[in-house]
Amino acid sequence: MQLSSAIYKYLPWRTSSLAAARWRWLARSSILAENLTMPNSVSNSAISIRNLTTIEELEAVLRLEKEVWGFEDADVTPLTLAVAMKATGSIWLGAFKKDAMVGFAFAFPSLEEGKVGFHSHTLAVHPAFDNLGLGYQLKLAQRDRVLARGIAEITWTFDPLRSRNAHLNFAKLGVISNSYRLDFYGAQTSSSLHTNGTDRLWVTWRLADSRVEERVKGRSRRSETLDALALLEPLVRFNGDGNPAEADLCQALSRQRIAIEIPGDIGQMESSDIGRAHQWRLATRRAFTEALNAGFTVTEFCRSIRGQQGPGAYLLERLNH
Numbered sequence: 001m002q003l004s005s006a007i008y009k010y011l012p013w014r015t016s017s018l019a020a021a022r023w024r025w026l027a028r029s030s031i032l033a034e035n036l037t038m039p040n041s042v043s044n045s046a047i048s049i050r051n052l053t054t055i056e057e058l059e060a061v062l063r064l065e066k067e068v069w070g071f072e073d074a075d076v077t078p079l080t081l082a083v084a085m086k087a088t089g090s091i092w093l094g095a096f097k098k099d100a101m102v103g104f105a106f107a108f109p110s111l112e113e114g115k116v117g118f119h120s121h122t123l124a125v126h127p128a129f130d131n132l133g134l135g136y137q138l139k140l141a142q143r144d145r146v147l148a149r150g151i152a153e154i155t156w157t158f159d160p161l162r163s164r165n166a167h168l169n170f171a172k173l174g175v176i177s178n179s180y181r182l183d184f185y186g187a188q189t190s191s192s193l194h195t196n197g198t199d200r201l202w203v204t205w206r207l208a209d210s211r212v213e214e215r216v217k218g219r220s221r222r223s224e225t226l227d228a229l230a231l232l233e234p235l236v237r238f239n240g241d242g243n244p245a246e247a248d249l250c251q252a253l254s255r256q257r258i259a260i261e262i263p264g265d266i267g268q269m270e271s272s273d274i275g276r277a278h279q280w281r282l283a284t285r286r287a288f289t290e291a292l293n294a295g296f297t298v299t300e301f302c303r304s305i306r307g308q309q310g311p312g313a314y315l316l317e318r319l320n321h
């Protein structure tokens with residue numbers, strides 16, 4: 001990471017509170033001091049990613065799951081289920097700083113519409129280590145393990161209002177999506193990340209596609225996506241006072257491309273104004289549902305389309321299958 005990009009990572013829009021920023025700074029400073037020239041990732045000598053093998057390691061995953069999502073005990077994955085999944089072909093990966101687990105990724109074999117694949121159920125990085133490329137590195141390690149098993153597709157779900165996840169999934173990993181699931185885990189759970197419902201985009205990561213190969217080599221399509229977005233009137237857009245404004249649906253659906261904007265930090269909005277966050281949920285739910293039902297595919301996400309404090313935008317396209 002260049003020094004300038006290290007500083008960029010501390011810009012205010014990336015942090016939800018001063019205390020969290022200070023805590024992150026303290027936790028990271030040892031890593032950044034170790035290597036300021038790493039490209040977009042933490043130093044390999046500081047963090048290692050490896051397969052999890054013991055029950056103690058699975059217990060560490062479940063502790064981290066509880067901490068990251070803020071789950072009550074009843075919503076944490078049962079240890080016995082984790083052990084059984086491990087014994088039947090699931091992939092459990094941990095990111096460690098020395099002996100401490102600071103992130104993990106969990107995927108299980110799936111059979112979707114008769115097709116064998118992997119479904120990645122959880123990916124998490126301790127908040128003290130976020131934005132250092134660990135989530136990305138865990139996904140790359142997951143990709144290697146799945147390809148080594150002769151399987152070329154991983155699916156997962158994420159909350160489309162979370163700009164960080166959208167950037168990681170579309171811009172850095174190259175997923176696509178053509179399915180939107182309403183309240184996938186129910187209207188609410190005990191997680192602090194689920195206070196605004198649990199709508200999800202169901203994404204597909206085609207591991208061996210040239211699109212994905214390009215992304216994992218670090219080739220971004222940001223400028224092409226920005227060019228495409230510049231020509232579109234968004235179906236959902238920031239109206240200037242922070243609320244969503246919806247454009248004419250029929251007109252949007254009659255075009256080849258659609259843009260859908262989202263806030264830069266929905267977590268902060270959920271804390272400060274849950275009513276507004278819910279308006280965003282409803283507006284984007286309608287837009288994604290209608291567009292995907294009409295045959296569009298979500299292909300890209302571009303963060304900060306109008307400067308650091310502003311929204312990001314999804315690009316949806318009619319693809320010829």
Ligand SMILES: CC(C)(COP(=O)(O)OP(=O)(O)OC[C@H]1O[C@@H](n2cnc3c(N)ncnc32)[C@H](O)[C@@H]1OP(=O)(O)O)[C@@H](O)C(=O)NCCC(=O)NCCS
Binds near residue numbers: 123136137165172312
């Ligand atoms: C999602 C999660 C795993 C990401 O982990 P991470 O280690 O921070 O991810 P990375 O550093 O690899 O990538 C994050 C990217 O988002 C960027 N980012 C941070 N905040 C952002 C925001 N508000 N909007 C857009 N991008 C943002 C980071 O700068 C980084 O991109 P860059 O490397 O191109 O600069 C982690 O935040 C997490 O555990 N979240 C809670 C649980 C969760 O949502 N899990 C995934 C679904 S199961």
